[in-house]
Amino acid sequence: MVRVHCCIRRDTMNSDRRISRRTLVASGSLAGAGAVLLAYPELSLGAQQQERPTQRQTPGQTPGQTPGQRLGQRQAQGQxxxxxxxxxxxxxxxxxxxxxxxxxxxxxxxxxxxxxxxxxxxxxxxxxxxxxxxxxxxxxxxxxxxxxxxxxxxxxxxxxxxxxxxxxxxxxxxxxxxxxxxxxxxxxxxxxxxxxxxxxxxxxxxxxxxxxxxxxxxxxxxxxxxxxxxxxxxxxxxxxxxxxxxxxxxxxxxxxxxFQDLGRFTAEARQAPVAAAGAQARVAAQP
CATH class of the missing domain: 1.20.120.520 (nmb1532 protein domain like)
Structure with missing residues (x-):
């Protein structure tokens, strides 16, 4: 029988289950590791998140911000x-x-x-x-x-x-x-x-x-x-x-x-089928 030494902390309030990956690796048992990962799939996800390369960020960028939010933040800071x-x-x-x-x-x-x-x-x-x-x-x-x-x-x-x-x-x-x-x-x-x-x-x-x-x-x-x-x-x-x-x-x-009225382009787009038909007729009529 393969024994796997691991550290599990049980929290009765939120049922949070955590396992020491260091202890898992130290056990040297691939079969045991596989069994634990099947029982606790969050370990695999955590490993993927930790090993995923960090994406390069623009100086002053906060993770999760949109480009517009980043620009507004830098302008507010005088950057x-x-x-x-x-x-x-x-x-x-x-x-x-x-x-x-x-x-x-x-x-x-x-x-x-x-x-x-x-x-x-x-x-x-x-x-x-x-x-x-x-x-x-x-x-x-x-x-x-x-x-x-x-x-x-x-x-x-x-x-x-x-x-x-x-x-x-x-x-x-x-x-x-x-x-x-x-x-x-x-x-x-x-x-x-x-x-x-x-x-x-x-x-x-x-x-x-x-x-x-x-x-x-x-x-x-x-x-x-x-x-x-x-x-x-x-x-x-x-x-x-x-x-x-x-x-x-x-x-x-x-x-x-x-053109100062941006909404005019929306109205034109909604009439696109009619406009397209007119454009095709104009092209067909050209010599």
Whole structure:
């Protein structure tokens, strides 16, 4: 008969049963250990939890917090946003401007008279926020870190090329404006559509693949130090108003299209079957 020496503490109040794993191992009996684990399955779960590798946390992160809660906590404590949060916020501003580009392109394609002023203002924001700040941050700090590790080389190469293309298209859009309107509406609409499509793919790839890999490649100290660097670069590029000033300018442009009402997009989505049928009819009618 195999004997297993173990220490069991019984608590009559809560029926908590605990066994010394050290004593269990010392017994040297696999059969006995198996029998005890069958009787007390919580031991197996506890062992798994203890042996599970600890997930790397962002400096200042509390386990179980959502990203929004972590950001709010750091802001309340006067701590800077992390590099990925900085870049993601900038992407959000660009995404809002891309909706303006898309709406303008649709109006131009429908033959409507469209003022080019909102697009000029949007292109100006992209020039100061993306061309002068966001792209250099990624090209100087994010992409090299992955290139040094030999990871995501093909994706990083494509992302660098898209930065160059974005700078070129943004400049071209500004050159298409004459006396407050687009000199060639069809060409301008095509440029805005291509711009939106490319940057949508660009941002999605960075959020889902590049940013997570970049964060994993950094130690907590490196990541914390880079947060300060990003904040300094942002202040130098955006001035005293900072990113809050950018968002106010974006909101002002959105007001020209009624985009300040976020609920309008919900209403459009609920009418999607009707809208999709109309879009298919428009495509079929095109030469």
């Amino acid at each position: 800077p946003m992390t590099p990925v949060e900085d870049l993601t916020a900038q992407h959000g501003a660009v995404g809002r401007l891309l909706l303006v580009y898309e709406e303008t392109a649709l109006q131009l394609q429908a033959g409507k008279q469209v003022s080019a002023k909102p697009i000029q203002e949007a292109a100006g924001i992209i020039r100061t926020t993306v061309v002068a700040l966001h792209a250099p941050l990624e090209e100087q700090y994010v992409y090299p870190r992955l290139e040094q590790n030999g990871r995501h080389a093909d994706v990083v190469k494509a992302l660098r090329e898209q930065h160059a293309a974005a700078r070129q298209i943004n400049t071209q859009l500004l050159s298409m404006v004459k006396n407050g309107s687009f000199e060639n509406p069809k060409q301008a609409a095509q440029a805005m559509h291509a711009f939106r499509r490319m940057l949508t793919a660009h941002v999605a790839r960075e959020h889902s693949e590049i940013f997570p890999a970049f964060q994993k490649a950094m130690s907590p100290d490196q990541y914390r130090e880079l947060s300060q660097t990003f904040q300094e670069k942002e202040r130098a590029a955006l001035g005293a108003e900072g990113f809050d000033g950018v968002i106010r300018r974006v909101a002002s442009i959105e007001a020209n299209y009624g």
